[in-house]
Amino acid sequence: MxxxxxxxxxxxxxxxxxxxxxxxxxxxxxxxxxxxxxxxxxxxxxxxxxxxxxxxxxxxxxxxxxxxxxxxxxxxxxxxxxxxxxxxxxxxxxxxxxxxxxxxxxxxxxxxxxxxxxxxxxxxxxxxxxxxxxxxxxxxxxxxxxxxxxxxxxxxxxxxxxxxxxxxxxxxxxxxxxxxxxxxxxxxxxxxxxxxxxxxxxxxxxxxxxxxxxxxxKPEDLLEANQLVLDGLEGTFHHDHATIQGRVQVGEGTVLKENVTIRGPVVVGRNCVIGPNVYIGPYTSIWDGCELSDVEIENSILMKEVKIRGVNARISDSILGNNVVVESKPGIPRVTRLVVGDRSKITLSSP
Structure with a gap:
């Protein structure tokens, strides 16, 4: 065969x-x-x-x-x-x-x-x-x-x-x-x-x-597939300072800084920097080399080397391509949904 x-x-x-x-x-x-x-x-x-x-x-x-x-x-x-x-x-x-x-x-x-x-x-x-x-x-x-x-x-x-x-x-x-x-x-x-x-x-x-x-x-199919696979996630990750709830996997070389909460099922890749002030909600996958600070995110897919900084809105139901940068400037807070291709830079308003 x-x-x-x-x-x-x-x-x-x-x-x-x-x-x-x-x-x-x-x-x-x-x-x-x-x-x-x-x-x-x-x-x-x-x-x-x-x-x-x-x-x-x-x-x-x-x-x-x-x-x-x-x-x-x-x-x-x-x-x-x-x-x-x-x-x-x-x-x-x-x-x-x-x-x-x-x-x-x-x-x-x-x-x-x-x-x-x-x-x-x-x-x-x-x-x-x-x-x-x-x-x-x-x-x-x-x-x-x-x-x-x-x-x-x-x-x-x-x-x-x-x-x-x-x-x-x-x-x-x-x-x-x-x-x-x-x-x-x-x-x-x-x-x-x-x-x-x-x-x-x-x-x-x-x-x-x-x-x-x-x-x-379609993008919504990717998010649903991510949910289905993460539902089968096994193992629990423990950390001295971060708050970890449910089934969470974190890759080698990833650093969790102060005031980080992760609610599974969540998978985080290798050599990421998470924090300070980060909430990662269920059904989120974060691939290698990502950096997140001052952000809340859930039910999303982050590809390699995504950087999210200071976004005063919860990112949800989003797919961010390789090397995407998302940051914020003063404005009105709101829930944000994104489907962003590789090497893009997004600036969001914040108060």
């Missing part, structure tokens, strides 16, 4: 965060999101993984590095759909493979997909889960437990079952991608490929995904 990891795309729904980097390198609980998919594949026993890179490919190879016990192949693709990624990677996919979207997080990993494939000897295995707004996803219609129809991002969804971003295929899929034509969106849709297999009588099995699943396509 081989792996196909998709880490391309333009990330338009996450701008400005993706103007300067690949969306798959954005951290969830201080880990680039693509590594959750990598580790799912590794934990499932996959040792040969092809990674699809898009036009904005910076940071992917560096994030994956060489620490995993697998061989990685990197293939560049102009984003023309999931099936197009399979077409580009075909030379590496000469045996059954599991395709994992790099921006999808699954609480319980991907073993249930492989188990279903091995038990049924299927030609394909797909995952589904009910969602509130199926219009944003590929949608699956089942009849007596079998796949009947698939529709990509329908305006009038025929069911509430969304396709999860993990698939298992045998090499027979290449017979279908070679005959595929672009959809009305101008993309080669994986839903069209699977539909062709269903219509041809191929065995397509369904997994009803257990545990939470998150597609991190």
């Amino acid at each position: 081989k792996g196909l990891l998709l880490a391309g795309g333009h990330g338009t729904r996450l701008r400005p965060l993706t103007h300067t980097g690949n969306k798959h390198t954005i951290p969830i609980a201080n880990k680039p999101m693509v590594l959750y998919a990598v580790e799912n594949l590794i934990n499932a026993g996959i040792r040969d993984i092809t990674v699809i890179l898009g036009p904005m490919k910076e940071g992917i190879t560096e994030a994956i590095g060489s620490r995993y016990p697998a061989t990685f192949h990197y293939v560049e693709q102009e984003p023309l759909g999931l099936a197009h990624a399979v077409m580009k990677a075909e030379p590496y996919l000469d045996e059954p493979f599991i395709m994992h979207l790099g921006d999808n997080l699954l609480q319980n990993g991907i073993s249930q997909f492989l188990n279903r494939f091995n038990e049924t000897h299927a030609d394909a295995v797909i995952g589904v889960t009910p969602v509130k707004d199926p219009r944003q996803y590929g949608v699956v219609v089942l009849e007596n437990g079998r796949v009947k129809k698939l529709v990509e991002k329908p305006r009038d969804p025929p069911s509430n079952l969304a396709l999860v971003g993990v698939y298992v295929f045998t090499p027979i899929i290449h017979d279908y991608t070679r005959k595929l034509k672009p959809s009305w969106r101008g993309e080669y849709e994986i839903t069209d490929v699977i539909q062709m297999m269903v219509d041809d009588g191929k065995r397509v099995e369904v997994v009803h995904v257990e545990g939470w699943w998150k597609d991190t396509g």
